[in-house]
Amino acid sequence: MSNIAKVLSRRQERGEGVETNKKVIPFKKQDYQSLKQECLAKGALFCDPTFPAESNSLGYNKLGPQSSKDRGVQWKRPK
Numbered sequence: 001m002s003n004i005a006k007v008l009s010r011r012q013e014r015g016e017g018v019e020t021n022k023k024v025i026p027f028k029k030q031d032y033q034s035l036k037q038e039c040l041a042k043g044a045l046f047c048d049p050t051f052p053a054e055s056n057s058l059g060y061n062k063l064g065p066q067s068s069k070d071r072g073v074q075w076k077r078p079k
Helices: 003-015 032-042
Strands: none
Touching: none
């Protein structure tokens, strides 16, 4: 696909709501705008309670508690 075709395709997708948050299905009833406003009001960074900082959150097959591939992973979470 030529460069101009890619640009036109992206513009068309955006017009249909693709690559925007208009069609997002909230995960576990999390609402981005509500969470953002709450964090701004508190002056705190968001820490997702549904995504714990542990190797189980990385996956099951190639990543996980017994995997050599996740050794040395440093979780960066707000304090």
